Amino acid sequence: MTSQSATRVALVTGAGQGVGREVVHQLIRKGVASAVIVNDYVAEKAEAVAQDIRDIGGHAVAAAFDVGDHAQVAAVLQRATAEVGPIDILVNNAGNGGAGGATQDSAPFWESDPTEWQPWIDVNLTGVFNCTHTVLGGMVERGYGRVITVISDAGRVGEPNLVVYSAAKAGAAGFTRAIARAGGRHGVTANCVALGATRTPTTALDGLSSEDERRFLRNYTVKRFGLPEDAAAAIVFLASEEAGWITTQTLPVNGGYSSAL
Numbered sequence: 001m002t003s004q005s006a007t008r009v010a011l012v013t014g015a016g017q018g019v020g021r022e023v024v025h026q027l028i029r030k031g032v033a034s035a036v037i038v039n040d041y042v043a044e045k046a047e048a049v050a051q052d053i054r055d056i057g058g059h060a061v062a063a064a065f066d067v068g069d070h071a072q073v074a075a076v077l078q079r080a081t082a083e084v085g086p087i088d089i090l091v092n093n094a095g096n097g098g099a100g101g102a103t104q105d106s107a108p109f110w111e112s113d114p115t116e117w118q119p120w121i122d123v124n125l126t127g128v129f130n131c132t133h134t135v136l137g138g139m140v141e142r143g144y145g146r147v148i149t150v151i152s153d154a155g156r157v158g159e160p161n162l163v164v165y166s167a168a169k170a171g172a173a174g175f176t177r178a179i180a181r182a183g184g185r186h187g188v189t190a191n192c193v194a195l196g197a198t199r200t201p202t203t204a205l206d207g208l209s210s211e212d213e214r215r216f217l218r219n220y221t222v223k224r225f226g227l228p229e230d231a232a233a234a235i236v237f238l239a240s241e242e243a244g245w246i247t248t249q250t251l252p253v254n255g256g257y258s259s260a261l
């Protein structure tokens, strides 16, 4: 992708670590955004990433909110946009087990406790509604927008140990397609990136033995785990001006995982 000198403002949710953090860096480094609102519900993590960007001469502000809470999203973004301007690029990245920190189901679905379901829905589905709802009107009004929702292969093919997460990600994909169809005539594109197993602090893939890693990668065509850089490259391309003729799509960034099933 050619480097651009855009004057676009981006919001990246769940950007205190992992994929989101790398997206913030690439948006600035590649010139796809001139300013980034760095969200995380952990304020210190959001601030640290925003500071990283300021340290390299970029423009970034931290915005601490829980994506699952619409009132918080709206109030904090009102303050952040007053500082950096209206949002042109939304990366719905916050996900996984959310505030509960769960990384997989504690029991088979048929034995699960229904109280465990809501946190997965809140961050992976309602959070996508809340952030998109808060910024989309402005995008439509200004006739330009990019929405990228980070889903998972779990949402495409189903993951037996992450049943509600799979459902929430599939829901987020359906939502994003519908938003794309509603927004197209207003200059707004919306797409998903579906990740396979990617090394981030949450996935703890570094701790696997080489035997477990080999077994894990059996269905992957490329025999390594993804890196935040792999994910961010695709997300930032879809966020760029050049991707304006791509919408309603889900791009797998997964080492060929689902093609091997």
Ligand SMILES: NC(=O)c1ccc[n+]([C@@H]2O[C@H](COP(=O)([O-])OP(=O)(O)OC[C@H]3O[C@@H](n4cnc5c(N)ncnc54)[C@H](O)[C@@H]3O)[C@@H](O)[C@H]2O)c1
Pocket (backbone or CB within 6 Å): 013, 014, 015, 016, 017, 018, 019, 020, 039, 040, 041, 042, 045, 065, 066, 067, 068, 092, 093, 094, 095, 096, 097, 098, 099, 122, 123, 127, 150, 151, 152, 153, 194, 195, 196, 197, 198, 199, 200, 201, 202, 203
């Ligand atoms: N890493 C993978 O293997 C993988 C695979 C498929 C899909 N994904 C998806 O990619 C995205 C990024 O994954 P990751 O592994 O980099 O995530 P991560 O868990 O490492 O980081 C997520 C960040 O989001 C923040 N966060 C969590 N809940 C939040 C909330 N309610 N509001 C605001 N911030 C919140 C966390 O504090 C954390 O800093 C997620 O949507 C995840 O579901 C990841």
